[in-house]
Amino acid sequence: DIQLTQSPSFLSASVGDRVTITCRASQGISTNLAWYQQKPGKAPKLLIFAASTLQSGVPSRFSGSGSGTEFTLTISSLQPEDFAAYYCQQLLTYPITFGEGTKVEIK
Amino acid sequence: EVQLVESGGGLVQPGGSLRLSCAPSGFSFSDHYMDWVRQAPGKGLEWVGRSRNKANRYTTEYAASVKGRFTISRDDSKNSLYLQMNSLKTEDAAVYYCARAGESSGWRDFDSWGQGTLVTVSS
Numbered sequence: 001d002i003q004l005t006q007s008p009s010f011l012s013a014s015v016g017d018r019v020t021i022t023c024r025a026s027q028g029i030s031t032n033l034a035w036y037q038q039k040p041g042k043a044p045k046l047l048i049f050a051a052s053t054l055q056s057g058v059p060s061r062f063s064g065s066g067s068g069t070e071f072t073l074t075i076s077s078l079q080p081e082d083f084a085a086y087y088c089q090q091l092l093t094y095p096i097t098f099g100e101g102t103k104v105e106i107k
Numbered sequence: 108e109v110q111l112v113e114s115g116g117g118l119v120q121p122g123g124s125l126r127l128s129c130a131p132s133g134f135s136f137s138d139h140y141m142d143w144v145r146q147a148p149g150k151g152l153e154w155v156g157r158s159r160n161k162a163n164r165y166t167t168e169y170a171a172s173v174k175g176r177f178t179i180s181r182d183d184s185k186n187s188l189y190l191q192m193n194s195l196k197t198e199d200a201a202v203y204y205c206a207r208a209g210e211s212s213g214w215r216d217f218d219s220w221g222q223g224t225l226v227t228v229s230s
Contacts, residue, residue, distance in 0.1 A: 034216035036152075043204055043220035044144075044152065049212040087152055091215040094168050096142075096154040 002026055004088050006099035012107040019075040021102045023088035028068045032092040035064055035073045038101075039084045047086075048073065078104070109133040109219045111205045116224030123195050127224055129188040129205030137161040137183050140208035142217060143190045145201035145226075155203070158188065159214075173199075192226070200228045 003026040013019050023033065031051035036044040046055045048064035051071055061076045075082055083106055088099040115127040129141070140163075143155040156169040158179045167179050178191040188205060202223040209218035 032215050034212070036217075038152075043223055044217070045220070046209065046216055046218050049209060049216045049218075053212075055218065089152070089216060094157075095170050096157075098152040098154065101151045 001095055002029060002090055002092060002097055004090055004097055004099035006088060006102050008102060009100065010103045010105070012105050013078050014107045015078055015080055017078045019078050019104060021073045021086055023071045023099050025069045025090060029090045029092040031067045032090055033066070033071050034089045036087045036089065037084045038087065044087065109207065111207065111219055111221035113203065113205050113221040113224040116203065116226045118227045118229065119195055120230050121195060121197055121228055124193045125195065125226060127190040127192070127203055129221060131186060131188065131207070134207070136186050139210065140214040141188050142206045142208055143179065144204045144206050144217065146204070147201040155190070195228045197228050200226055
């Protein structure tokens with residue numbers, strides 16, 4: 001199975017900060033990576049697919065980059081509604097796997 | 108508007124069975140891959156399994172942790188997706204989400220999710 005390791009697990013940031021979350025794959029997955037945002041008690045929401053393509057309706061302050069084994073999700077200017085958990089997910093091969101998540105909290 | 112509505116969750120004893128349902132609307136159900144993803148309380152996301160689309164004969168894939176115990180099926184006449192869960196274990200307790208795979212990415216992500224249904228496994 002392909003393991004995805006996210007870092008950090010937790011980060012504390014302020015409104016307006018630039019935030020970067022990293023996802024490392026245990027083997028190369030090309031650009032077969034997606035990012036999700038999940039708020040407490042809610043279903044996940046797709047932010048980025050194919051490593052860097054912004055899902056329709058997602059604000060442009062979110063961006064994704066990377067290929068192979070290292071990927072990043074960047075929020076250029078953190079907004080109050082961005083405080084949430086973020087997960088990466090791969091489908092190069094089955095089983096589909098998720099990273100453990102990164103919780104972004106208000107400093 | 109795409110909508111996915113799960114139902115069927117509840118309390119079941121270890122070793123018992125439960126069937127979850129997902130009612131999709133707002134898109135052509137038979138054309139899409141559909142998945143089940145679960146989340147144990149306070150934990151991360153775990154993929155459970157997939158049903159491919161009609162063009163791919165609704166073939167399925169499962170996570171190792173549920174293979175042989177869980178079965179995904181569809182009923183196009185009722186526009187419904189199902190997850191039959193047998194031989195349930197305490198570690199199967201979670202919120203179960205129905206998710207639509209994204210066609211834009213070649214079915215490699217989940218672009219719509221239901222609200223989830225809670226399964227509790229306890230004696």
